[in-house]
Amino acid sequence: MINNSSSPVVALEIGTARVRALVGEEREDGYLMITGVAECPARGIRKGEITDFDNALACVEQVLQQVEKQSDVSIQEVQVALTASHIQGSLSRGTTPIIPVDSEITQTDIDTVMESARAVSLPPERMVLHSIHQQFFVDDQEGVTNPEGMVGARLAVSMLILHGVRNRIMNVLRVATSAKVHVGGYAFGGLCSALAVLAPEQKESGCVVIDLGAGTTDYVVYANRCIALAGTLGVGGDHITNDLAMVLRVPTAAAEKTKIDVGTPVPGEPPPEQPYLIQPTSGFTGRTVRLHDISAIIQARVEETLQLIAAELEKHKLLHLMGAGVVLTGGGAHLKNIESFTSSVLNMPCTIGRPRNVSGIATTTEGPEYAVTVGMLRYGIRQIGQRDPRSSGWRDLLGRFFGK
Amino acid sequence: MEAKQQDQLIDVSSPDSPRPSSASRLTVVGVGGMGIHSLNLLHENASDFVNAVAVDCDQTVLDQCAAVRRVQIGARLTRGRGTGGDSSLGRRAANADFPQLRELFHQSDLVIFLTGLAGGLGGGATPVLAQTARDEGALVMTVGALPFDYEGEERMEAAQATINRLKTTGHGLIVVANQALFQGNESKQPLEDALGQAARQLGAALQWLWNLLGQHNLIHLDWITLKNMLESCEGVCQLAVAEAGGQQRANLLLSRLAKQPALQIASDAKEGASVLIGLQGSSDMTLDEVQTIVDGILDRCPGETSRWVGAGIDRSMKGKIGALVLVAARAEAPPAPAPAVTRVTTKSTAKGKTKVTEQKELGFNTIPPSKGRFKDVEPTIVQGEDLDLPTFIRRGMKLSH
Numbered sequence: 071m072i073n074n075s076s077s078p079v080v081a082l083e084i085g086t087a088r089v090r091a092l093v094g095e096e097r098e099d100g101y102l103m104i105t106g107v108a109e110c111p112a113r114g115i116r117k118g119e120i121t122d123f124d125n126a127l128a129c130v131e132q133v134l135q136q137v138e139k140q141s142d143v144s145i146q147e148v149q150v151a152l153t154a155s156h157i158q159g160s161l162s163r164g165t166t167p168i169i170p171v172d173s174e175i176t177q178t179d180i181d182t183v184m185e186s187a188r189a190v191s192l193p194p195e196r197m198v199l200h201s202i203h204q205q206f207f208v209d210d211q212e213g214v215t216n217p218e219g220m221v222g223a224r225l226a227v228s229m230l231i232l233h234g235v236r237n238r239i240m241n242v243l244r245v246a247t248s249a250k251v252h253v254g255g256y257a258f259g260g261l262c263s264a265l266a267v268l269a270p271e272q273k274e275s276g277c278v279v280i281d282l283g284a285g286t287t288d289y290v291v292y293a294n295r296c297i298a299l300a301g302t303l304g305v306g307g308d309h310i311t312n313d314l315a316m317v318l319r320v321p322t323a324a325a326e327k328t329k330i331d332v333g334t335p336v337p338g339e340p341p342p343e344q345p346y347l348i349q350p351t352s353g354f355t356g357r358t359v360r361l362h363d364i365s366a367i368i369q370a371r372v373e374e375t376l377q378l379i380a381a382e383l384e385k386h387k388l389l390h391l392m393g394a395g396v397v398l399t400g401g402g403a404h405l406k407n408i409e410s411f412t413s414s415v416l417n418m419p420c421t422i423g424r425p426r427n428v429s430g431i432a433t434t435t436e437g438p439e440y441a442v443t444v445g446m447l448r449y450g451i452r453q454i455g456q457r458d459p460r461s462s463g464w465r466d467l468l469g470r471f472f473g474k
Numbered sequence: 475m476e477a478k479q480q481d482q483l484i485d486v487s488s489p490d491s492p493r494p495s496s497a498s499r500l501t502v503v504g505v506g507g508m509g510i511h512s513l514n515l516l517h518e519n520a521s522d523f524v525n526a527v528a529v530d531c532d533q534t535v536l537d538q539c540a541a542v543r544r545v546q547i548g549a550r551l552t553r554g555r556g557t558g559g560d561s562s563l564g565r566r567a568a569n570a571d572f573p574q575l576r577e578l579f580h581q582s583d584l585v586i587f588l589t590g591l592a593g594g595l596g597g598g599a600t601p602v603l604a605q606t607a608r609d610e611g612a613l614v615m616t617v618g619a620l621p622f623d624y625e626g627e628e629r630m631e632a633a634q635a636t637i638n639r640l641k642t643t644g645h646g647l648i649v650v651a652n653q654a655l656f657q658g659n660e661s662k663q664p665l666e667d668a669l670g671q672a673a674r675q676l677g678a679a680l681q682w683l684w685n686l687l688g689q690h691n692l693i694h695l696d697w698i699t700l701k702n703m704l705e706s707c708e709g710v711c712q713l714a715v716a717e718a719g720g721q722q723r724a725n726l727l728l729s730r731l732a733k734q735p736a737l738q739i740a741s742d743a744k745e746g747a748s749v750l751i752g753l754q755g756s757s758d759m760t761l762d763e764v765q766t767i768v769d770g771i772l773d774r775c776p777g778e779t780s781r782w783v784g785a786g787i788d789r790s791m792k793g794k795i796g797a798l799v800l801v802a803a804r805a806e807a808p809p810a811p812a813p814a815v816t817r818v819t820t821k822s823t824a825k826g827k828t829k830v831t832e833q834k835e836l837g838f839n840t841i842p843p844s845k846g847r848f849k850d851v852e853p854t855i856v857q858g859e860d861l862d863l864p865t866f867i868r869r870g871m872k873l874s875h
Contacts, residue, residue: 116847116848116851117848117851117852117854119851119852121851155852155854163608163609164609165576165606165609167572167573167576169573171570191611209569210565210569223569223570223572224569224572226609303854303856303861304852304854304861305854305861305862308847308848309848309861309862309864312847312848312862312864313864313865313866315847316864316867317864317866317867317873318873322847359873360873360874362874363873363874366866366871366874367864367865367866367871370864370865370866370869370871371864371865371866373865374861374865378856
């Protein structure tokens with residue numbers, strides 16, 4: 071039953087709110103068998119970046135120990151999901167002449183053009199995380215998925231390059247290596263989310279996955295049968311908490327509890343005029359506010375975040391291609407009425423994305439907040455599969471994100 | 475007036491004037507008959523300042539042109555003759571000689587194409603060339619001339635099709651209505667003079683643009699300015715150029731600009747417009763005059779206007795002020811206005827000194843509220859707004875009690 075890559079794979083997400091680890095394997099039918107889950111509240115991380123190394127390391131060590139015990143494996147290697155506001159997507163294009171003119175396009179031409187598209191000039195402090203090919207162009211013909219064997223004078227390819235600041239990425243990975251595990255691979259959290267929750271039909275008809283994390287909001291856009299755009303915005307659930315704390319003048323912990331208990335971007339149920347008591351804690355005497363105000367503060371933030379992402383899609387003329395609408399993942403997807411609110415702001419259908427095809431310790435990992443970690447596990451398993459000598463280049467690269 | 479203008483062009487290209495930064499290279503490409511004609515006139519006046527390339531199918535046109543590099547494309551397809559206005563032939567010609575074309579744009583930072591939008595090569599080859607230059611990493615602008623009114627509807631439609639293609643392939647397109655360039659001139663001017671005048675105006679505009687962008691070490695910021703401008707308007711904008719001297723030169727300049735269709739577009743743009751104003755004047759140009767001209771132009775734009783202003787002193791202009799205005803109507807709602815930066819550049823051609831003073835307009839009430847838990851991390855700034863501050867506060871919302 072178990073896939074040929076015999077040993078279990080470990081995925082690690084060093085998130086702003088939670089550090090999570092998953093151990094699992096892929097069955098032959100494509101389902102993930104989860105054998106270990108652990109999480110702990112994160113400390114020393116803001117907006118997906120390490121601000122206190124020792125605290126972050128303690129969290130990672132704790133989580134790895136727990137998951138080791140639970141799944142009864144000794145962890146040598148982890149796959150790390152990265153989310154941080156410095157991760158950006160840029161579109162690149164490579165072109166190569168076909169020599170002699172109007173002859174048949176070969177795999178060598180395809181390799182050359184892919185190479186030229188990958189050779190983007192980034193500022194020296196940045197490194198490429200992913201280069202994902204989108205579509206080929208033969209002369210003036212667009213939307214070619216496989217140009218091999220076609221005839222033309224020139225071949226071009228468009229690519230999505232995801233890149234981030236090298237040192238800051240290394241700082242995250244160093245937390246893992248300091249916990250005495252080897253980093254086998256890493257990937258952008260937004261892509262992981264999409265990989266975990268999307269059904270093939272959704273990718274076909276075009277959709278945007280928005281991962282409402284604590285520190286950042288990541289988005290990945292599928293359109294025209296490829297990953298058209300991806301990126302991240304350094305605004306997340308922590309901002310909602312902070313907004314509540316600052317506007318209502320209550321401590322952060324009380325604001326966080328308020329958000330979880332009654333937080334919604336849509337004033338409705340319970341009646342908005344109803345007062346709500348923010349419970350007193352040590353050093354805070356408690357405060358009564360109106361539910362209407364709480365949702366107004368949250369609404370302003372969520373609406374703005376969604377609109378910024380919509381503007382980014384509109385800029386690339388992708389907004390009208392979202393046939394399957396928007397899929398929300400991440401802890402922010404737990405906000406009450408977020409589906410209907412998102413749907414009304416973006417004017418498209420909205421669903422909550424939960425990890426698909428997962429079995430084993432499934433109940434905990436089925437929530438939208440587990441999308442990144444589950445996706446990372448899936449990505450890691452495929453990447454380890456790729457290390458086999460028979461792996462074959464660019465088609466797999468696409469298949470990893472686009473395939474089943 | 476013409477002689478003066480030539481003086482100025484020659485002066486800037488003379489050896490003791492500061493060269494545009496050697497790190498950034500401009501290539502001007504004339505495509506097709508119309509483009510090469512403009513290129514010839516530009517090249518006569520400023521052969522040092524541009525790296526000029528002529529591209530055509532027709533060997534006889536290339537033989538008569540002054541550009542250093544002449545590239546014949548599609549020789550087999552057209553047997554060395556023209557395309558006869560057939561843009562699909564123009565496109566095939568460019569595709570057939572693609573490797574040769576790519577070489578042209580190596581190491582160019584800015585590539586400007588001059589072309590007639592309704593021509594066979596202009597409409598067919600320019601989009602291919604623009605895409606090629608863009609793939610090579612250059613910022614690509616096309617200065618395209620619309621056909622004259624007497625050429626008829628069909629040609630106008632062909633030009634419109636070219637505009638649509640260039641929207642996606644280049645970074646920016648500046649549309650020049652040739653017909654309109656005459657409106658400021660005496661009506662009975664001989665045809666040759668009038669055409670020459672039009673091409674020279676275009677040449678001067680390009681030269682000013684290049685001066686404003688390239689003459690100081692803060693160059694990078696300025697490239698981004700131009701790029702932002704082009705991006706904000708989906709890449710199509712209109713150009714107005716004028717020059718004036720005498721006592722009332724600021725007002726005269728304004729009235730000359732106002733006659734041009736670019737300013738008409740700005741005044742019709744209900745949703746707002748993006749305006750880039752470049753001023754070049756003699757050393758006695760005053761701040762008042764700059765203010766008058768900029769205000770005068772902006773007064774004609776009723777909607778919310780994003781503006782970029784640059785001004786440079788060119789001693790050789792001898793009592794005159796020249797302005798180029800790029801205008802684009804905006805279709806969508808404007809982004810939150812970032813604090814406008816006005817740069818005044820003083821260039822002394824005699825000594826080659828460059829002094830740059832930068833003024834930053836103050837933003838609207840900037841009382842920074844506390845950022846709570848995000849005060850120690852890198853802020854998330856999008857379009858000039860600090861997103862770490864509560865949206866509720868930034869939008870000026872109030873609690874219900």
